[in-house]
Amino acid sequence: MKYNFSDKVLALKPNAIREILKSASDPGVISLSAGNPAPDAFPVDAIKEISQNLLNDNPISVLQYGISDGYTPLRDTLKKYLKEELNIISDSDELIIVSGAQQVMDIAAKTFLNEGDTLICEAPSFVGALNTFRSYNTNLVGVTVEKDGMNIKELEEKLKAYPNTKLIYTIPNFQNPSGVTMSLEKRKALYELAKKYGVLIIEDNPYGDLRYSGEDVPCIKSFDTDGIVIYSGSFSKVVSPGIRVGYMVANKDAMAKMIVCKQGQDVHTAMWSQMVCNEFMTKYDFKGHLNYLRQLYTKKANLCMELLDEYVVPTGITYNKIEGGLFIWCTLPQSVDMLSFCKALTDKKVCVVPGNAFLTDSAIPCDSFRINFSTPTDDELTKGIKIIAQVAKEFIR
Amino acid sequence: MKYNFSDKVLALKPNAIREILKSASDPGVISLSAGNPAPDAFPVDAIKEISQNLLNDNPISVLQYGISDGYTPLRDTLKKYLKEELNIISDSDELIIVSGAQQVMDIAAKTFLNEGDTLICEAPSFVGALNTFRSYNTNLVGVTVEKDGMNIKELEEKLKAYPNTKLIYTIPNFQNPSGVTMSLEKRKALYELAKKYGVLIIEDNPYGDLRYSGEDVPCIKSFDTDGIVIYSGSFSKVVSPGIRVGYMVANKDAMAKMIVCKQGQDVHTAMWSQMVCNEFMTKYDFKGHLNYLRQLYTKKANLCMELLDEYVVPTGITYNKIEGGLFIWCTLPQSVDMLSFCKALTDKKVCVVPGNAFLTDSAIPCDSFRINFSTPTDDELTKGIKIIAQVAKEFIR
Numbered sequence: 039m040k041y042n043f044s045d046k047v048l049a050l051k052p053n054a055i056r057e058i059l060k061s062a063s064d065p066g067v068i069s070l071s072a073g074n075p076a077p078d079a080f081p082v083d084a085i086k087e088i089s090q091n092l093l094n095d096n097p098i099s100v101l102q103y104g105i106s107d108g109y110t111p112l113r114d115t116l117k118k119y120l121k122e123e124l125n126i127i128s129d130s131d132e133l134i135i136v137s138g139a140q141q142v143m144d145i146a147a148k149t150f151l152n153e154g155d156t157l158i159c160e161a162p163s164f165v166g167a168l169n170t171f172r173s174y175n176t177n178l179v180g181v182t183v184e185k186d187g188m189n190i191k192e193l194e195e196k197l198k199a200y201p202n203t204k205l206i207y208t209i210p211n212f213q214n215p216s217g218v219t220m221s222l223e224k225r226k227a228l229y230e231l232a233k234k235y236g237v238l239i240i241e242d243n244p245y246g247d248l249r250y251s252g253e254d255v256p257c258i259k260s261f262d263t264d265g266i267v268i269y270s271g272s273f274s275k276v277v278s279p280g281i282r283v284g285y286m287v288a289n290k291d292a293m294a295k296m297i298v299c300k301q302g303q304d305v306h307t308a309m310w311s312q313m314v315c316n317e318f319m320t321k322y323d324f325k326g327h328l329n330y331l332r333q334l335y336t337k338k339a340n341l342c343m344e345l346l347d348e349y350v351v352p353t354g355i356t357y358n359k360i361e362g363g364l365f366i367w368c369t370l371p372q373s374v375d376m377l378s379f380c381k382a383l384t385d386k387k388v389c390v391v392p393g394n395a396f397l398t399d400s401a402i403p404c405d406s407f408r409i410n411f412s413t414p415t416d417d418e419l420t421k422g423i424k425i426i427a428q429v430a431k432e433f434i435r
Numbered sequence: 436m437k438y439n440f441s442d443k444v445l446a447l448k449p450n451a452i453r454e455i456l457k458s459a460s461d462p463g464v465i466s467l468s469a470g471n472p473a474p475d476a477f478p479v480d481a482i483k484e485i486s487q488n489l490l491n492d493n494p495i496s497v498l499q500y501g502i503s504d505g506y507t508p509l510r511d512t513l514k515k516y517l518k519e520e521l522n523i524i525s526d527s528d529e530l531i532i533v534s535g536a537q538q539v540m541d542i543a544a545k546t547f548l549n550e551g552d553t554l555i556c557e558a559p560s561f562v563g564a565l566n567t568f569r570s571y572n573t574n575l576v577g578v579t580v581e582k583d584g585m586n587i588k589e590l591e592e593k594l595k596a597y598p599n600t601k602l603i604y605t606i607p608n609f610q611n612p613s614g615v616t617m618s619l620e621k622r623k624a625l626y627e628l629a630k631k632y633g634v635l636i637i638e639d640n641p642y643g644d645l646r647y648s649g650e651d652v653p654c655i656k657s658f659d660t661d662g663i664v665i666y667s668g669s670f671s672k673v674v675s676p677g678i679r680v681g682y683m684v685a686n687k688d689a690m691a692k693m694i695v696c697k698q699g700q701d702v703h704t705a706m707w708s709q710m711v712c713n714e715f716m717t718k719y720d721f722k723g724h725l726n727y728l729r730q731l732y733t734k735k736a737n738l739c740m741e742l743l744d745e746y747v748v749p750t751g752i753t754y755n756k757i758e759g760g761l762f763i764w765c766t767l768p769q770s771v772d773m774l775s776f777c778k779a780l781t782d783k784k785v786c787v788v789p790g791n792a793f794l795t796d797s798a799i800p801c802d803s804f805r806i807n808f809s810t811p812t813d814d815e816l817t818k819g820i821k822i823i824a825q826v827a828k829e830f831i832r
Contacts, residue, residue, distance in 0.1 A: 039661065039662040039689075041692070042547070044545065047545060050692065050695045050696070051695065052694070053695075072500075074499055074500050080494065080495065080498045080499075082494040082498070085494070085498070086487070086490040086491070086494070089487070089490055090486070093483040093486055097477065097479040097482070097483070098477065098479075099677075100675075100677055101479070101482070101677045101678065102472070102477075103469075103471050103671075103677060104677060137534055137679075137701040137705070140699070140701055140702050141700060141701050144700045144701075148443070148570070149440060150439070150441055151441055152442055153550075169695070169699055170700075173695070173699045264436065265436040266436075274500075278497075278498035278499070279498075279702075280496075280497055280498045280499050280500060280707070281498065281705055282534075282705045289436060289438075291436060291438060292436075295438070295440055295444055298449050298450075298570070299570055301449070301450055301566070302541055302563075302566055302570045303538060303567075304541075304700075305535055305679070308705040309677035309678070310677070310705075310707055310708065311707065
């Protein structure tokens with residue numbers, strides 16, 4: 039049957055990465071395309087113990103309806119944690135629990151964007167978020183990511199060129215997919231521009247706790263005295279993505295409307311997931327777990343960069359060194375057709391993500407591809423990167 | 436700060452019932468306003484055992500990312516179950532898992548409604564769903580619910596009057612809040628009208644398994660040879676609402692677009708919740724549990740109706756006898772102001788839901804209120820209904 043879809047979803051296509059992941063799950067394929075935590079990263083024993091205790095001591099709270107704002111003890115725990123660790127959440131802010139940070143993007147887009155309104159994002163940026171914005175018929179405008187974050191001059195040009203801009207979406211720490219961290223100067227400049235042009239900022243920070251070297255940079259939300267920053271946090275990379283728990287912080291007046299949208303989407307986030315997070319943060323060594331994750335991923339990131347330096351860089355491919363996060367952004371010489379290169383990798387059973395998937399329009403030419411080092415084993419990573427080098431030698435002469 | 440909200444959410448207000456529930460949770464208040472399952476209704480021991488086994492045997496599957504369509508074994512289990520029990524799901528249909536049935540409403544509205552488009556619903560209807568539809572700036576048009584379901588003549592008049600109607604929303608079994616079950620004749624007539632006017636049907640069936648007397652009536656989806664019915668099911672009333680698991684069945688072409696919207700909202704539904712449902716359906720006595728629930732609620736429903744007959748009906752209040760579900764719809768004589776009556780009940784610490792909350796516009800006059808019998812204890816129910824009778828005597832002279 040021919041359906042009449044709404045204008046906003048008419049052009050909507052499945053998230054390219056999640057489609058790639060389907061083929062990447064074939065046996066024998068080395069997937070450097072996912073963004074999954076390493077299997078070793080999950081605090082399995084703690085969660086097992088927590089679950090048993092919750093279902094012994096408090097089963098009705100796990101199974102009964104909760105409130106849309108989220109499980110109150112978890113909200114309180116997070117407010118305290120974010121205040122202490124990141125100096126965010128003022129008296130005029132509120133925090134609610136969402137079903138993964140993806141929901142923050144959906145709710146913010148729904149609440150602040152009319153169809154055709156402009157959202158400015160980094161180019162490249164996280165395809166999952168871009169797809170959510172697309173699902174509201176949003177005009178996506180990209181701003182080039184430099185080694186220290188968005189090109190601020192270009193950002194202002196775009197703000198001037200698109201007066202219907204309502205939101206700026208940024209991942210300031212270890213950006214997905216570029217791996218870039220935005221400098222403090224640029225964070226402040228971005229904030230001032232948003233203020234000047236009456237635009238809200240979505241600060242998406244799923245990787246903030248995964249820094250392997252260098253110094254932490256203050257969150258944009260930490261200097262948000264004007265109530266213009268919507269902060270998004272997630273348990274996906276630090277506890278588990280399968281539990282689907284994230285949180286958002288925003289000014290109370292903005293949040294009052296966003297809570298109604300949250301309620302309309304799924305009433306509330308699954309109680310077991312919320313209660314597990316709260317128990318883990320309050321009764322277990324959460325900070326110790328974060329240290330463990332940083333150690334685990336520092337090793338993997340270093341291995342990946344060493345392998346790239348040894349095998350791939352000599353072929354002519356360049357990449358951005360990273361200080362945190364889960365991704366490395368590799369760039370081919372302009373003479374090479376990136377999509378043919380990625381296709382050749384797939385034929386050799388190595389999956390990476392073609393860089394154009396992360397652009398506002400996948401038809402824009404792109405010389406880069408993204409690799410992930412958290413999901414593959416060290417062996418798979420080594421094999422995969424050697425194959426990338428081997429294919430590169432065939433393409434780059 | 437003054438925010439510029441999108442047109443679609445500008446007039447959006449919190450779900451009236453969930454606001455009432457906040458005050459209903461005060462100690463000493465008898466809440467007949469919720470729609471929560473009875474605490475006795477949860478299969479606590481089974482879930483405890485399932486959770487322990489899952490986290491022992493398969494922790495990574497519980498904690499890692501899943502796919503947006505849902506946990507494949509649960510999807511297969513549900514397809515088989517729905518085929519056997521309800522004769523729904525044809526070869527051209529697909530089933531996906533969602534984070535509670537509320538998400539079906541959100542996804543269907545997003546996929547098929549432009550702002551200003553009309554959705555026809557029963558009047559009264561489930562406020563949670565109506566609020567979700569409102570969040571897409573939908574024109575809600577109500578059709579009177581009679582003792583055997585929608586007034587079909589009125590439905591056709593409305594379909595003619597609103598040529599921009601895209602969806603009809605119905606709860607055919609033990610409708611919330613009226614308690615009414617739509618007759619087979621009306622289901623067929625509704626289906627034919629939807630087909631004639633090129634409109635899709637959302638069939639919301641959260642209470643279908645909770646029939647206490649009378650005979651099952653075939654689902655509308657069971658005679659959907661045209662791919663025009665979106666069927667919504669839920670584990671909220673038969674396993675647990677806190678786990679947030681529902682499912683939807685629709686034609687594959689419609690579903691392909693809806694899955695992308697689901698992905699944009701929360702990537703996928705929490706894995707623990709999905710896996711618990713599948714284990715419970717396949718390795719435990721799911722049908723035995725449904726029988727147990729029917730026994731539990733038959734007792735409560737009968738107690739409620741007996742109390743109403745003994746104390747409330749003599750005051751002049753009427754109500755619809757029910758054959759299933761969790762709600763009873765009571766109607767005051769026209770001489771009584773319903774909102775003042777509900778307010779007087781609240782002053783006596785009994786909470787019910789004013790009927791106007793269930794209308795397309797809460798400003799429409801309404802003489803009815805909804806009571807729930809699943810959440811209160813038998814003692815609370817008895818006390819609450821006696822207080823309703825007592826207040827009624829003061830109002831009806």
